[in-house]
Amino acid sequence: MDIKRIMQEMTLEEKAGLCSGKDFWHFKGVERLGIPAIMVCDGPHGLRKQEGEADMMGINESIPAVCFPTASALAASFDRELIRKVGETIGEECRAEGVSVILGPGVNMKRTPLCGRNFEYFTEDPYHASEAAAAFIHGVQSMRVGTSMKHFLANNQEYERMSSDSVVDERTLHEIYLAAFEGAVKNAQPLTVMCSYNKINGIYAAENHEMLTEELRDKWGFQGCVITDWGAGKDRVAGLEAGLDIEMPGGNPMPDEKIVEAVKSGRLREEILDTAVERILKMIDFCTDTPDGKYRFQHERDHALAGAVEKECAVLLKNEEAVLPLSEEKKVAFIGAFASRPRFQGSGSSHIHCKYTTSVLDAAAKNSHITYAQGYHEDGSEDQALFEEAVRQAENADAAVIFAGLPATMESEGVDRTHMAMPEIQNRLIWEIAKVQPDTVVVLYNGSPVEMPWVSEVKGILEMYLGGENVGEAAYDLLFGNANPCGKLAETFPLKLSDNPSHLNYPGYDHTVEYKEGIYVGYRYYDKKEMEVLFPFGHGLSYTDFTYEEIRTDKNVISEEEELTVTVKVKNTGTRSGKEVIQLYVSDPESTVDRPVRELKGYCKVELKPGESTEAEFKLGRRAFAYYNVLLHDWHVETGEFLLQAGSSSRDIRLSKSIQVNSTTEVPVTYTKYSTIKDLLKTAKGAETVAPMLAAMQGANGQTSDAMGEGADEMLRAMMESMPIGTLVNFGALTEEELDQMIQSLND
Ligand code: BGC
Numbered sequence: 142m143d144i145k146r147i148m149q150e151m152t153l154e155e156k157a158g159l160c161s162g163k164d165f166w167h168f169k170g171v172e173r174l175g176i177p178a179i180m181v182c183d184g185p186h187g188l189r190k191q192e193g194e195a196d197m198m199g200i201n202e203s204i205p206a207v208c209f210p211t212a213s214a215l216a217a218s219f220d221r222e223l224i225r226k227v228g229e230t231i232g233e234e235c236r237a238e239g240v241s242v243i244l245g246p247g248v249n250m251k252r253t254p255l256c257g258r259n260f261e262y263f264t265e266d267p268y269h270a271s272e273a274a275a276a277f278i279h280g281v282q283s284m285r286v287g288t289s290m291k292h293f294l295a296n297n298q299e300y301e302r303m304s305s306d307s308v309v310d311e312r313t314l315h316e317i318y319l320a321a322f323e324g325a326v327k328n329a330q331p332l333t334v335m336c337s338y339n340k341i342n343g344i345y346a347a348e349n350h351e352m353l354t355e356e357l358r359d360k361w362g363f364q365g366c367v368i369t370d371w372g373a374g375k376d377r378v379a380g381l382e383a384g385l386d387i388e389m390p391g392g393n394p395m396p397d398e399k400i401v402e403a404v405k406s407g408r409l410r411e412e413i414l415d416t417a418v419e420r421i422l423k424m425i426d427f428c429t430d431t432p433d434g435k436y437r438f439q440h441e442r443d444h445a446l447a448g449a450v451e452k453e454c455a456v457l458l459k460n461e462e463a464v465l466p467l468s469e470e471k472k473v474a475f476i477g478a479f480a481s482r483p484r485f486q487g488s489g490s491s492h493i494h495c496k497y498t499t500s501v502l503d504a505a506a507k508n509s510h511i512t513y514a515q516g517y518h519e520d521g522s523e524d525q526a527l528f529e530e531a532v533r534q535a536e537n538a539d540a541a542v543i544f545a546g547l548p549a550t551m552e553s554e555g556v557d558r559t560h561m562a563m564p565e566i567q568n569r570l571i572w573e574i575a576k577v578q579p580d581t582v583v584v585l586y587n588g589s590p591v592e593m594p595w596v597s598e599v600k601g602i603l604e605m606y607l608g609g610e611n612v613g614e615a616a617y618d619l620l621f622g623n624a625n626p627c628g629k630l631a632e633t634f635p636l637k638l639s640d641n642p643s644h645l646n647y648p649g650y651d652h653t654v655e656y657k658e659g660i661y662v663g664y665r666y667y668d669k670k671e672m673e674v675l676f677p678f679g680h681g682l683s684y685t686d687f688t689y690e691e692i693r694t695d696k697n698v699i700s701e702e703e704e705l706t707v708t709v710k711v712k713n714t715g716t717r718s719g720k721e722v723i724q725l726y727v728s729d730p731e732s733t734v735d736r737p738v739r740e741l742k743g744y745c746k747v748e749l750k751p752g753e754s755t756e757a758e759f760k761l762g763r764r765a766f767a768y769y770n771v772l773l774h775d776w777h778v779e780t781g782e783f784l785l786q787a788g789s790s791s792r793d794i795r796l797s798k799s800i801q802v803n804s805t806t807e808v809p810v811t812y813t814k815y816s817t818i819k820d821l822l823k824t825a826k827g828a829e830t831v832a833p834m835l836a837a838m839q840g841a842n843g844q845t846s847d848a849m850g851e852g853a854d855e856m857l858r859a860m861m862e863s864m865p866i867g868t869l870v871n872f873g874a875l876t877e878e879e880l881d882q883m884i885q886s887l888n889d
Pocket of ligand 1: 196197291370490
């Protein structure tokens with residue numbers, strides 16, 4: 142496409158027209174200039190292409206497609222190549238159906254377990270979110286189909302999602318919420334980014350220049366288009382000025398007219414419109430420069446892939462006395478409505494109309510030792526006969542597997558959960574069965590953590606998440622050992638809802654939600670508070686065992702500009718082939734700023750046969766050691782010791798190594814009379830200036846210190862260090878003039 146020439150030929154009206162959609166699912170084109178109106182569709186864990194009546198709530202029909210494991214499950218695979226493959230396959234399905242952009246992936250942080258869309262989001266960790274998103278984007282876009290990374294930004298709850306203001310401090314925004322998007326933009330350049338409905342620090346995302354232009358484009362180098370979430374547009378001209386390109390859905394002529402009017406009246410500079418138009422044309426060009434017709438939707442193939450992927454995602458949370466895998470020779474009671482009608486996706490705009498679904502009972506058809514009892518109704522209603530029959534069957538079998546989790550009504554776009562409990566009837570059923578059947582296993586279908594009051598009563602727990610349409614085959618193969626579980630939790634399961642760090646500041650009031658827990662989201666909080674959790678971030682068991690044998694680095698001292706190579710050697714010391722997610726955390730034990738105990742900075746999934754070992758290599762750049770400094774408005778690395786921790790989960794660190802990182806950046810300080818002696822001691826010049834005064838004061842205090850006994854010197858020094866330098870005048874150590882001179886010379 143000759144974009145320059147096309148732009149010269151376009152009228153003002155045509156240019157303004159490109160900045161809003163044609164209808165619910167199309168961007169506009171310009172027919173006379175041969176620019177097609179391309180189609181966008183929801184997903185992102187499959188294709189939701191609507192050919193009939195359009196809606197954004199998953200209500201009306203869409204074409205039969207394939208539902209892959211949702212983001213909550215995919216993230217637990219910790220497998221970039223696998224996620225890339227899912228993206229590539231969905232990209233191919235889009236090509237087969239003439240869809241140019243798929244609306245995903247969802248990258249928002251899991252701030253609260255209650256968010257109704259957690260199943261659409263990856264994790265509570267920004268590094269992991271950006272890696273998973275980048276893998277997905279690479280996969281889809283390798284098929285010349287665009288993605289729309291969403292929902293930018295700080296859209297972490299569904300409660301009042303269209304009106305709430307997320308109030309987040311600068312450091313937290315950068316370390317947690319922006320970082321998830323930043324990594325994926327830099328690594329994978331999504332074709333579009335979808336801005337969210339909410340405000341960020343008082344300004345709607347769709348009009349937020351700081352986010353859409355300063356962060357996204359100027360700092361990160363985003364090349365693509367920003368589109369609104371459906372209905373998130375506000376003032377069209379202000380949006381354009383802030384960096385918003387396309388308002389969706391289309392069909393309303395008003396926004397275009399407003400742009401034309403603003404240009405004509407001189408209120409909007411035409412260059413701003415031209416910049417947006419150029420970006421939009423580039424985007425259309427990306428999606429349309431390959432002929433269609435080459436691909437067809439392969440439902441059977443992709444259904445099989447959905448099952449294979451889910452086997453890599455499921456997380457074995459508990460496996461006491463190796464209750465799993467089960468033997469196909471034994472009589473096993475399958476219990477629970479989800480065994481015949483699994484929950485495998487959430488509700489709302491991501492809802493896929495599946496051509497096939499496989500329940501665990503379908504998958505178990507070949508096994509004549511399995512009995513089935515429904516046990517409960519999904520809606521939670523009581524049915525004593527169902528309940529009793531299930532307990533009876535469980536008691537008469539060699540083992541019982543209860544398929545449980547959350548009903549569809551609890552996990553949906555637009556609505557948050559109000560608690561973290563599973564339906565009472567399911568909890569009671571698990572309890573009663575565990576009393577009569579020692580080998581009880583619970584299989585969970587849910588998109589977000591649940592409380593498990595029965596956790597110590599059952600021997601096994603297998604978390605399937607919302608695992609896509611072929612979840613049944615995956616569950617069967619994992620339960621019976623045809624596959625070995627290898628997923629790890631990408632989020633913490635707290636013991637109870639009130640343990641969650643956002644608890645006191647969720648869902649906010651008066652359309653405002655203050656993120657007062659700051660950077661302490663997920664494991665960052667639980668680790669700092671040394672709290673017991675139900676299952677920690679990164680946790681997941683296997684049917685085999687892995688031994689962490691060695692950690693080494695290519696250097697022991699680096700400057701912050703240098704890259705560090707870390708090698709971790711792991712051996713399969715069990716009896717089965719299996720996969721381990723080696724996690725690399727970085728900890729800054731002597732930081733002068735408040736930092737989490739450890740943060741994930743690398744991971745690598747390896748496959749090993751029994752007795753086999755391998756070395757995983759990690760590259761750490763300066764960002765792995767940095768925190769966001771609000772004085773610099775930038776990332777900063779402090780000089781000092783850092784600990785590299787390799788582990789099987791955030792709470793199961795197997796090997797550590799200490800290295801020294803030297804900073805090359807000084808944080809600028811301006812001293813005033815309110816600066817403390819401790820502030821001065823942080824720089825060489827300050828320490829030199831204040832040293833004689835400190836010595837004099839300590840000498841003068843000698844007598845008191847004797848009277849106070851041992852440890853008094855240390856205490857007095859700490860007391861003095863906290864004194865503002867202005868108080869030196871009060872104590873007669875300096876005159877006011879001397880103090881002013883001292884401050885001036887320190888600041889020079
Ligand atoms: C959702 C988006 C979705 C869009 C189009 C909105 O309500 O928040 O995630 O892509 O609708 O259906």
